[in-house]
Amino acid sequence: MKTTKPEKLKSVRYSKYGYWFILPFFIVYTVFSLWPLISTFYYSLFAYTTRNLKETITFTGLGNYLKLLGLADGEKAYFLKYLGNTLRIWVFNFIPQIALSLLAAAWLTDSRVRLRGKGAYKVLIYMPNIITAASISLLFYAFLSQYGPLMSVLRNAGLISQNSNIMSSTWETSLAISFILLWMWYGNTTLLLISGMMGINASLYEAADLDGASTWQKFTRITLPLLKPILVYVLVTSAIGGLQLYDIPALFNASGYIGLPDDTSTTVTMYIMRLHSTDTGRAAAVSIMLFLITVLISLFLFRAMRQSESGRRRKKAEGGGQS
Amino acid sequence: MKKVLAALLSMMMLLSLAACGNGGGAAPSAAVSSGSSASASASASASAEDSTAVTGDPSAANAFVIWAWNADFTTIQEKVLPKYLSQADMDRIVFVNVGNSDIYQDKIDAILADPGNELYPDIMLLEVGYVQKYVQSGLLKNVADLGITADDMSDMYDYNLNLGSDAASGDTYALFWQATPGCWQIRADLAQQYLGTTDPAALQEMFSTWDKVVKVSAQVNDASGGKVKLLSGTDDLKYVFCNGARSQAWYNDKDNIVVDDAIKDYLELSKQLKGLTFDTLMWKPDWAALKDGDGVNTEACIAFTGCPWYSYWCLTDTWTDNTVLIQGPQAFYWGGTGLAATAECSDTQLARDILYYVTCNADSMVEINTANGDYVNNAKAISDIQEHGSGTSSTFKCYNDQDIIGFFADKCNGIHVLAVGEDQVICEQLLPTAVSEYASGSVDLDTAVSNFKSAIHDRYSYLNVG
Numbered sequence: 174m175k176t177t178k179p180e181k182l183k184s185v186r187y188s189k190y191g192y193w194f195i196l197p198f199f200i201v202y203t204v205f206s207l208w209p210l211i212s213t214f215y216y217s218l219f220a221y222t223t224r225n226l227k228e229t230i231t232f233t234g235l236g237n238y239l240k241l242l243g244l245a246d247g248e249k250a251y252f253l254k255y256l257g258n259t260l261r262i263w264v265f266n267f268i269p270q271i272a273l274s275l276l277a278a279a280w281l282t283d284s285r286v287r288l289r290g291k292g293a294y295k296v297l298i299y300m301p302n303i304i305t306a307a308s309i310s311l312l313f314y315a316f317l318s319q320y321g322p323l324m325s326v327l328r329n330a331g332l333i334s335q336n337s338n339i340m341s342s343t344w345e346t347s348l349a350i351s352f353i354l355l356w357m358w359y360g361n362t363t364l365l366l367i368s369g370m371m372g373i374n375a376s377l378y379e380a381a382d383l384d385g386a387s388t389w390q391k392f393t394r395i396t397l398p399l400l401k402p403i404l405v406y407v408l409v410t411s412a413i414g415g416l417q418l419y420d421i422p423a424l425f426n427a428s429g430y431i432g433l434p435d436d437t438s439t440t441v442t443m444y445i446m447r448l449h450s451t452d453t454g455r456a457a458a459v460s461i462m463l464f465l466i467t468v469l470i471s472l473f474l475f476r477a478m479r480q481s482e483s484g485r486r487r488k489k490a491e492g493g494g495q496s
Numbered sequence: 497m498k499k500v501l502a503a504l505l506s507m508m509m510l511l512s513l514a515a516c517g518n519g520g521g522a523a524p525s526a527a528v529s530s531g532s533s534a535s536a537s538a539s540a541s542a543s544a545e546d547s548t549a550v551t552g553d554p555s556a557a558n559a560f561v562i563w564a565w566n567a568d569f570t571t572i573q574e575k576v577l578p579k580y581l582s583q584a585d586m587d588r589i590v591f592v593n594v595g596n597s598d599i600y601q602d603k604i605d606a607i608l609a610d611p612g613n614e615l616y617p618d619i620m621l622l623e624v625g626y627v628q629k630y631v632q633s634g635l636l637k638n639v640a641d642l643g644i645t646a647d648d649m650s651d652m653y654d655y656n657l658n659l660g661s662d663a664a665s666g667d668t669y670a671l672f673w674q675a676t677p678g679c680w681q682i683r684a685d686l687a688q689q690y691l692g693t694t695d696p697a698a699l700q701e702m703f704s705t706w707d708k709v710v711k712v713s714a715q716v717n718d719a720s721g722g723k724v725k726l727l728s729g730t731d732d733l734k735y736v737f738c739n740g741a742r743s744q745a746w747y748n749d750k751d752n753i754v755v756d757d758a759i760k761d762y763l764e765l766s767k768q769l770k771g772l773t774f775d776t777l778m779w780k781p782d783w784a785a786l787k788d789g790d791g792v793n794t795e796a797c798i799a800f801t802g803c804p805w806y807s808y809w810c811l812t813d814t815w816t817d818n819t820v821l822i823q824g825p826q827a828f829y830w831g832g833t834g835l836a837a838t839a840e841c842s843d844t845q846l847a848r849d850i851l852y853y854v855t856c857n858a859d860s861m862v863e864i865n866t867a868n869g870d871y872v873n874n875a876k877a878i879s880d881i882q883e884h885g886s887g888t889s890s891t892f893k894c895y896n897d898q899d900i901i902g903f904f905a906d907k908c909n910g911i912h913v914l915a916v917g918e919d920q921v922i923c924e925q926l927l928p929t930a931v932s933e934y935a936s937g938s939v940d941l942d943t944a945v946s947n948f949k950s951a952i953h954d955r956y957s958y959l960n961v962g
Binding site: 431436447 | 632771782786794795924925926947950951954960
């Protein structure tokens with residue numbers, strides 16, 4: 174019997190304190206994220222009609238979802254249209270953004286470039302992110318508007334026609350919004366990538382230098398593969414943020430939650446805002462759809478990352494066997 | 497266990513990021529690329545909250561609360577009402593100024609749902625674009641129950657009376673102190689240069705039909721090489737068509753959406769004017785800049801649509817002594833503010849007095865005109881002002897001293913009212929999209945009309961595409 178005592182001492186579990194430490198997260202998460210999510214789904218099953226301040230609520234099951242997808246009688250698939258707008262704006266922001274950020278991050282971390290004033294650059298590229306989106310939107314609107322400084326100069330120089338107007342062209346407005354987002358967020362992405370690149374063991378680069386690898390080879394063979402986890406993180410967070418895109422398009426070239434011109438820069442979240450006061454149920458359904466799409470995209474990206482990691486490990490093992 | 501926990505945590509992180517859009521508030525989205533709804537709505541609502549100003553003591557037992565979205569009423573409250581109400585009553589008035597017309601309805605709708613709130617309105621100010629929403633809500637008091645008689649309202653212009661009344665029962669709920677007949681304001685210096693005249697009658701003849709408007713637009717555009725155009729954009733004409741030319745309301749008694757022929761005319765006109773205007777939207781910076789262009793180095797336009805409050809307060813110095821007022825092709829109204837007592841109003845006598853002296857009594861309404869230049873909704877007061885003059889505080893003057901009050905005197909007569917509570921959203925938000933879509937040539941008329949109906953139905957699901 175006495176021999177059991179030391180064993181008991183060995184099995185003292187410290188992990189229970191760990192659970193206490195993470196408990197606040199779960200409480201906050203449940204109250205502020207999980208519960209709203211569940212209740213949003215619940216609301217999405219009802220049709221709320223407010224007419225002249227009198228509200229009627231009827232249970233419609235999945236009716237709201239059918240309406241949004243244009244599957245119900247007489248309904249147009251506004252949700253899909255706005256999802257398309259949102260994705261168009263996001264893609265044209267993200268592709269140049271990741272390219273620009275990779276370039277900036279590579280320069281700022283490359284030991285051979287030896288850039289002076291790295292700290293100053295890092296601060297400068299992050300600057301646009303400090304200004305509130307509302308101010309940025311309005312400033313860019315004033316700058317790019319038909320009789321704003323940029324267009325006036327171009328017009329007077331004869332570079333654009335008299336009637337050209339960014340605000341009345343679908344693609345120009347959309348690209349302008351993408352550009353604002355790129356300008357706002359590339360600093361943030363660059364910093365994330367820098368932290369990823371600094372985590373890469375410098376001896377790998379030294380070894381590559383000794384083998385006579387070019388800068389491009391080092392970038393594609395060492396930096397990019399080892400940066401993959403950070404790249405996926407950037408992609409996932411940007412995709413989530415991109416799907417919820419609201420502030421810039423809502424204030425840039427819009428009138429009452431309708432993205433101009435012709436409703437072509439309206440994002441899904443602007444649609445939620447537009448609906449929430451007239452039909453809470455449909456607004457909730459849009460939120461749930463957006464949530465599901467976000468989960469799908471995120472799961473896909475996480476899975477893609479895991480697969481490529483295990484694939485690489487397998488490949489490495491096989492390669493090792495061969496050599 | 498560790499693996500499960502790690503997986504759970506990462507899933508939670510993912511969920512909480514994604515849930516931001518729905519829950520509307522957790523912090524992680526602030527770090528998310530490409531902006532977040534949480535930070536935007538926070539900054540937007542923060543600036544909106546700050547602008548709500550409460551004057552007076554709402555906690556007083558006999559507080560009498562008046563809600564408005566700007567300070568227009570303050571001038572009347574300070575300069576006119578003290579002459580007609582007792583000081584004790586004046587001291588009871590609590591004025592809530594939301595300071596932002598975009599969120600005003602959200603604010604009052606929220607407070608109307610909370611009758612116990614000390615800021616529950618006794619009187620609300622309501623704009624023409626949505627006044628019917630409240631008239632039909634059952635939350636307003638019939639003015640007859642306040643003690644305002646048909647005789648009291650006999651000097652009001654008919655169209656304004658209709659705007660605040662329930663068409664079915666004929667009961668009146670909201671009364672207006674301004675009359676807002678529409679007009680075209682012609683810039684005299686540019687008119688002389690490009691149209692060859694500044695005579696109001698000749699200009700009216702020149703713009704008596706839409707065909708003539710298109711013709712003159714083309715002439716001006718050619719003559720100036722595109723630096724000067726007749727109109728800033730067809731968006732300027734939306735009130736002319738919505739609040740004047742239509743012969744049917746936006747939906748019929750079966751709640752089927754109706755796109756009147758006048759709206760189709762508007763779409764066609766916008767297409768004809770494509771390239772002949774600057775294609776601006778009202779209240780946007782480039783639209784405002786056109787008012788002060790010189791027509792040589794900077795773009796300018798000759799005509800803006802207007803109404804009394806617009807001419808007095810929104811035209812710039814460029815237009816002082818430089819404006820000719822004409823009716824244009826169509827009578828219409830633009831804007832206007834109604835006063836309505838709520839059904840739960842705490843003191844019907846005081847509500848009656850305020851409504852009476854602000855919207856019914858000719859003498860006090862002459863004083864309103866003196867205090868703030870408003871073109872008042874009272875035919876008797878207007879003829880008094882015409883006869884004796886009234887010192888308004890606006891420095892606005894028409895070209896050649898054209899008689900402003902005299903010009904507007906008969907302009908309320910031809911206005912036809914078809915108001916519904918959805919007017920503002922349909923006319924100011926949904927119609928402009930249909931107009932620009934059709935004018936750009938990307939869709940034919942039937943598609944544009946059907947898209948417009950779908951957009952109305954999408955916003956107001958109880959209205960049918962039909």
